[in-house]
Amino acid sequence: MNFFPDLTVELRDFCKSRLAISPWLIETGDRFDPAIFEILDLEAREYAASNIFEKDRIKIFGTLPIPERLFRTALYEIMSSTAVLLAHEQTGQLEVNEEHAKTAIQMVNNFIQKYDFATLLQIYGLVTSYENQNALAYYGLMPEREFLLGSWHRPWIDYNLSDELLLGVLMGNYQIVIKEGRRYVKLTDQGQENLKNTKKILKESGFLAHRLDMLHLFQFNLFDDFEKLAEELWPESMMLRRSFIDFAGIKPGMKVLELGCANGLLTFEGGLADRVGPEGRVISIDPSPAMIARAEAKRKELGIDWVEFYQGKAEELPFEDESFDAVIGFAFLHFTDCKSALEEMRRVTRYGGTIASFHPLKVNLNVPFFQEWFSPILELAAKRKEPPKDFLFHPEEVPEHFRRVGLKQVQHEEIISPAPFYQPEKVVQHYVQGLGWFQEELGELPWRARQEIIETLKKRGREVCNKFPKEELFMRWPAQRVKAQRC
Numbered sequence: 001m002n003f004f005p006d007l008t009v010e011l012r013d014f015c016k017s018r019l020a021i022s023p024w025l026i027e028t029g030d031r032f033d034p035a036i037f038e039i040l041d042l043e044a045r046e047y048a049a050s051n052i053f054e055k056d057r058i059k060i061f062g063t064l065p066i067p068e069r070l071f072r073t074a075l076y077e078i079m080s081s082t083a084v085l086l087a088h089e090q091t092g093q094l095e096v097n098e099e100h101a102k103t104a105i106q107m108v109n110n111f112i113q114k115y116d117f118a119t120l121l122q123i124y125g126l127v128t129s130y131e132n133q134n135a136l137a138y139y140g141l142m143p144e145r146e147f148l149l150g151s152w153h154r155p156w157i158d159y160n161l162s163d164e165l166l167l168g169v170l171m172g173n174y175q176i177v178i179k180e181g182r183r184y185v186k187l188t189d190q191g192q193e194n195l196k197n198t199k200k201i202l203k204e205s206g207f208l209a210h211r212l213d214m215l216h217l218f219q220f221n222l223f224d225d226f227e228k229l230a231e232e233l234w235p236e237s238m239m240l241r242r243s244f245i246d247f248a249g250i251k252p253g254m255k256v257l258e259l260g261c262a263n264g265l266l267t268f269e270g271g272l273a274d275r276v277g278p279e280g281r282v283i284s285i286d287p288s289p290a291m292i293a294r295a296e297a298k299r300k301e302l303g304i305d306w307v308e309f310y311q312g313k314a315e316e317l318p319f320e321d322e323s324f325d326a327v328i329g330f331a332f333l334h335f336t337d338c339k340s341a342l343e344e345m346r347r348v349t350r351y352g353g354t355i356a357s358f359h360p361l362k363v364n365l366n367v368p369f370f371q372e373w374f375s376p377i378l379e380l381a382a383k384r385k386e387p388p389k390d391f392l393f394h395p396e397e398v399p400e401h402f403r404r405v406g407l408k409q410v411q412h413e414e415i416i417s418p419a420p421f422y423q424p425e426k427v428v429q430h431y432v433q434g435l436g437w438f439q440e441e442l443g444e445l446p447w448r449a450r451q452e453i454i455e456t457l458k459k460r461g462r463e464v465c466n467k468f469p470k471e472e473l474f475m476r477w478p479a480q481r482v483k484a485q486r487c
Contacts, residue, residue: 011205092290241270260332264295389440424461
């Protein structure tokens, strides 16, 4: 049995409404201080007690017996998850305040008014059943206690999953088996089939892609060592930034929009602010509020008043048409919806102005030390008989996107830059945990499995770095710079 209809449209709107379920952003259930918990818990209890109608129960569960607390649990999880996401988007941190909590409550109420409570609960059930079933499919057998606590797949919850286990058994998706004197939860054949259908809906609605985008942003927000690690692991990066400014044709007095500014490495150390000078203006944006805060602190320390920083996305630029002489970005385009970002870049560039990007390309992974070190990730792809998923471009992709959005005089150059891999902890922290390389491979794994692979990569990295000579622990990383004119 599967009580989930096709919720593709509703899920897409759920994401656009900036609601959340299960904040895979954090690792424990200790999300709030008691006052914030009380606000959210009380609202969920009162709403569930006074607004759950018989038609909602019948629409979702038919004749199945349903514990009353399931309704308030669903409301609490959606409200609390949304509050965490709001805090993260606005501050780059995970501390929820009263304003975040009350705003989240209102956002959930708005969604219910647009659809109904039954639709919201169906979305909750769809997403949480995916988390449960995906973990059971991965592990085969999960100790019942670990399932109930969510410790292997939903460690952020601060409630017990007994209701979800009972419902899953009643629906025929889970079964309890006893092995060597212990109780385990197992996914049935029917559960396997329902998992396929659920994943299809989540994928087609864009929910899984949205979740992956948020995971990228979360990791980058908390990437405290970005600047230091970038200098150590990309020894030519500063030289490449300075030469990119020359390539883009940036001149004194220009009004320039910089996308994906992070903590201001191109803006300041790379020389963009100095090149434009006090007669010009630089507007720099990044989706990460934490990075923007660090860049702004740097600007104040330097006393530069012709640079401004804003939080924003390349796909939704908050500027009028033809506002800038040039729109550029260093190592940002691969984190975006490339077509949407380039359309926006074109829109806000004046006629005759320049659009330019520097971005890494797909790298040859067939290197002995890398194959041995990153085999846990490579094996995930091998099971699908595909190359590993990542967000990097092939050389022809971006120039073609430039042309498709109507840009002219497209020029591109490929560059090879050495990337040392002889500091295993820093490599994993920078590439996997910070920049999210291979996050597409890890993103669909249960939480515990992702953490285990990351720790395994650190351990294997230490072993590999002790085994291979230091001079062999390099990747020849291809990159590309592209520029064009708006005509």
